[in-house]
Amino acid sequence: MNQTGTTGKQAFRAGIIHLLDDPGHDIRPIPTTVDYFADGVLVVENGHVAAIGPADEMLANLPDDCELLEFPGQLIIPGMIDTHIHYPQTDMIAAYGEQLLQWLETYTFPTERQFSDPQHAREVTEFFLDELLRNGTTTACVFGTVHPESVEAFFAAAESRNLRMIAGKVMMDRNCPEYLRDTPESGYRESKALIEKWHGRGRLSYAVTPRFAPTSTPEQLAKAGQLLEEFPDVYLHTHVAENRAEVAWVHELFPDTRSYLDVYHQHGLLKPRSVLAHCIHLDEADRQCMAESGAAASFCPTSNLFIGSGLFDLMAMHGHGIRVGMGTDVGGGSSFSLLQTANEAYKVGQLRGDKLSPFQLLYLATLGGAKALYLDDKIGNFTPGKEADFVLLNPQATPLLERRSQHCQDIAELLFVLMMLGDDRVVSKVWIMGEAATS
Template identity: 55%
Template sequence: MTTTLALRASILHFSANPQYHPDALHWHTDGLLLVNEGKIVAAGDYTQLQAQIPAGVEVQHLPDRIIMPGFIDSHVHYPQTDMIASPAPGLLPWLEQYTFPTERQFEDGEHASEVARFFLDQLSACGTTTAMVYSTVHQESVDAFFTESAARNMRMVTGKVLMDRHCPEFLRDTAESGAQDTETLIQRWHGNGRQLYAITPRFAPTSTTQQLGLAGELAQQYHDTFIQTHVAENKEECAWARSLFPNARSYLDIYDQFGLMRERAMYAHCIWLDDTDRARLAETGSAISLCPTSNLFLGSGLFDFDAADAAKVQLSVATDVGGGTSFSMLQTMNELYKVARMGGRYLPASQMFYLATLGGAKAMQLDHLIGNFSVGKEADFIVLNPKATPLLARRSAHLNSLEEQLFVLAMLGDDRVVERTYIAGELRSPL
């Protein structure tokens, strides 16, 4: 097994948010990436770094390719792989007709393992190297997922869904059993290699106050775990949450009352929030996962970028499969751009690529490990072919800037653009 890699191509990564720091985009037209023992050794101009190439190490020259950090998907449901693209008039009927019956099958560990393998293959093929993933209510679904992701040495986050009401009996736990199972899984998997655990209430309406309270206690006891859930995705869902928790100031406040807002907490959607909610997200270090594809697919609404910026909330991007209709973060950027435009916001391509890499790492509080090519970070990276399709090749012949190149990739790209995916310095796709 080769422990040292030297790859020569164009290199792209970020050191901060380019929206506020124009010099934070790092682009090397003729670049060199050096990796040793799964960690970044150097990244920059080839001419400046070639002397650092160890003797005997062959440089892999990849002309006309772009090397960049792997994509980070901050909200996705692996059990919904087999129900992607399911028709329904809205979120709640979609859950009842497709999601819950599909998730029932994950009490079977062998089924869960087979789906997890396919799911992780899809992520790798699309250039996603880290994700915050939902399992199901079953412990078996978590064990199966972590077993498969650990075998690939991928930095993954998942957790058992907590759901003790307003769902089919076959998917229902109890407040006590959910907390006990969660603690068992935390102790088994959190920090086991590159695996990390997320305390996972599905969403407030499917948990009793007792269950949310116990989840909050676990979140405080295991303070370096993650928290993931849904909030303010759909107007009907918001009205339902208000009726179930009449003493809460807002839907988001439900979680806050139970100690579920802190760093490493990821809130998916966040469409129907107010300024007080956004300020609280920023104050607690909680982050937002933008899910443009599923928001459009389910007709949920348009995210307010300006309000989020004003509150200085950490943002990340997610496919949200199976509400989302593609595992590709490039296709998700396409939808993100359109959602922003419909809300009156122009989103530069550089900003979208930041959100899908270092921005996601910062939102997850993992930017000390992944997200860019700083020396010592884990070497999760991808190789893109900007001419992967005839249309891309033709369009790429008429580029005027790097921004235009990135925009073309976001608008026209998909999994075919991702030529290679490396996990901790090892080639994982294609194998």
């Protein structure tokens, strides 16, 4: 695949839906922030969105040299965006029986040990990226391991596929096995070298990645903050307030801080492009701090339910104006599919007394994720000029979906059904910068 997408102009005809902003709770009538064409055309030129509109208007104005691809009965959406996922945990997804801290000791750390081997890292990376694309995920914010080799392998594979990806080397200098431990200085030095090699190269971005507060000393967190000062446009990617036992442990390790989140705040790690996974056990002061800093939250419902961590309060986050995207959090999460993650997000909302609309769920998986990653000038919807990453969904992908979709009264119901019953089988095709992705 070339690095700029297709040359020339192509048009794609199908049902098309994307979001212009947060749609809120309304379903009927369709909110004005929802742009939907029952029969639409998306025009792509040189890897970017050129135009979008209803088919009857668009077809009359297509130039003679524009190739037209038609997909009757199917639905085009923007490429989905996973704001928190661990590629090295692919081989331990669906690990039985533990909550967070024991889960790390039992499953995660032994699995991540293997990524000092570049060949192993390359093999897992290729499978991981194939799996993302099969599920319609075109951008992700990704944890590597403590080994620089893990990030080298990931970025090389993502670059070869022309994917917009964010990743970083884990920094971890205590409370973990010796075989996964770096130091404040080596973590800084290795991260800096990776930033200088990969950040801003093609569609790639680097994330400074302390695993979470308990596995970094104050000295290492200060070094992470130093990297953010030296490279102000890189990301910060970590976890916060996922599990009650974890929160209590952080209080013991950092007794002079007000809260778990405050550990990061005191070390200069909260800023625009700081992506904090989970954010379950926060208080109002924490949320206000996130809002003022520009940090974003990654809502990971499949993981939070699977590991028994708690219920994310989306409405409280929105009330403070905090940017929120969705994350699968594989391998704590049990699916690569953001459709299935939306399914679980809806259920978390139900348990909290918050009814999330299908449009809100699509927003979280697309434009909301782009805003959380400060990439909404490039991806997330079909505004002309955006990069043309998009996905074709087939409402007839399974016998049950085919039958159920016949009874959908409108796009809101169809979207909801696709999220409740859909998975990777629904994703019939993916385009990256206007080129069909292969996996």
